[in-house]
Amino acid sequence: MSFSRRAFVKTVGLGGVAAFSGxxxxxxxxxxxxxxxxxxxxxxxxxxxxxxxPAGPGERAxxxxxxxxxxxxxxVGRYAMSSPETNEAGLxxxxxxxxxxxxxxxxxxxxxxxxxxxAVQAYTSSTKPLVTATPTYEExxxxxxxxxxxxxxxxLNDKMQLDLDEMAAAAREGAGLVFLNNPNNPTAxxxxxxxxxxxxxxxxxxxxxTTILVDEAYHDYATDPNHRSQIPTAxxxxxxxxxxxxxKAHGMAGFxxxxxxxxxxxxxxxxxxxxxMTLNTLGIAAAKVSILDxxxxxxxxxxxxxxxxxxIDWFKNAGFDATDSQxxxxxxxxxxxxxxxxxxxxxxxxxxxxxxxxxxxxxxxxSIGTMDEMRQAVEVFAKVLRINATAAA
Ligand SMILES: Cc1ncc(COP(=O)(O)O)c(C=O)c1O
Numbered sequence: 001m002s003f004s005r006r007a008f009v010k011t012v013g014l015g016g017v018a019a020f021s022g023x024x025x026x027x028x029x030x031x032x033x034x035x036x037x038x039x040x041x042x043x044x045x046x047x048x049x050x051x052x053x054p055a056g057p058g059e060r061a062x063x064x065x066x067x068x069x070x071x072x073x074x075x076v077g078r079y080a081m082s083s084p085e086t087n088e089a090g091l092x093x094x095x096x097x098x099x100x101x102x103x104x105x106x107x108x109x110x111x112x113x114x115x116x117x118x119a120v121q122a123y124t125s126s127t128k129p130l131v132t133a134t135p136t137y138e139e140x141x142x143x144x145x146x147x148x149x150x151x152x153x154x155x156l157n158d159k160m161q162l163d164l165d166e167m168a169a170a171a172r173e174g175a176g177l178v179f180l181n182n183p184n185n186p187t188a189x190x191x192x193x194x195x196x197x198x199x200x201x202x203x204x205x206x207x208x209x210t211t212i213l214v215d216e217a218y219h220d221y222a223t224d225p226n227h228r229s230q231i232p233t234a235x236x237x238x239x240x241x242x243x244x245x246x247x248k249a250h251g252m253a254g255f256x257x258x259x260x261x262x263x264x265x266x267x268x269x270x271x272x273x274x275x276x277m278t279l280n281t282l283g284i285a286a287a288k289v290s291i292l293d294x295x296x297x298x299x300x301x302x303x304x305x306x307x308x309x310x311x312i313d314w315f316k317n318a319g320f321d322a323t324d325s326q327x328x329x330x331x332x333x334x335x336x337x338x339x340x341x342x343x344x345x346x347x348x349x350x351x352x353x354x355x356x357x358x359x360x361x362x363x364x365x366x367s368i369g370t371m372d373e374m375r376q377a378v379e380v381f382a383k384v385l386r387i388n389a390t391a392a393a
Pocket of ligand 1: 111185218
């Protein structure tokens, strides 16, 4: 494949789009629309737009953060590395213990965003493209564009899953990095273990220098037994990196902690690109406890599954299709333009997800809140979609 600075677009699969854009001019930076003062000024808007955890961190994690703050906040007057409770080595050890790996297999990040960006920085260039999907989580694509790396976006298959065959075909042509978001944001779909392992095998057999980044941000919310983490593969295979975050099931988006697990050689490759001293004292202290609080994580998954099922059932009873969500958000065919649905919901105090081309004409992403929040939200959705709420219940 040759790369030019002109964009070209070709169609792959049902409604899928594979695009290469060689634009080397960074986009003008704008705050995402959901952070407008207007929305924040609304009285207690229901925030179902960012796939956050409405319950927040577990009690143990919170207690650790509170105690780290110390009398009068003196704990945050120090750099995190000044205390054995908050230095990064301790968090790497805790994560390693949790997954039965060595601390040398763990790379920390200011959210998993930093891990994703580091991988793009280290493994892509103008001649070694990022291969990713569309729609999927856009961080890697946007960062590749910012730093002048080539990228190829592959449309989804007719089940709204990542099109692994097309992605593998694109990767074989010398990709620097493949971004595999499993479960995928925004469609909430997964590929089971066999498919993912087959894909990794395919890509690395044809293109052994390519790196595969499996983003498992929503792993703890997946309930399909076919879903498996690729952490065990990543530890063994020096070309596979698994990314995780504390922002979702751990309820710590505001603490900004994420991590990657990889072969020690890959961690060594990534470290020079990694900005240091980005993690904060409170986040490290909370994450160190949260990662080992597996009971809390299981309870959070149960809570989410119940509210997710309630919401999907409500839409299905009302005649709307939704994908089989394995995450803390759902992707629903409302039959209405995403913008119209979003504006209508927002006027009634509920924020839902943005446009996800090419599905923006009729699909919406809705994050799962508490059961009470979802009961309120469906009343609003009924109003916006002009249906009878009780008929759908
Ligand atoms: C798939 C996926 N990966 C990564 C992130 C980034 O999360 P964070 O930087 O908070 O870890 C998100 C955020 O929504 C996401 O959806």
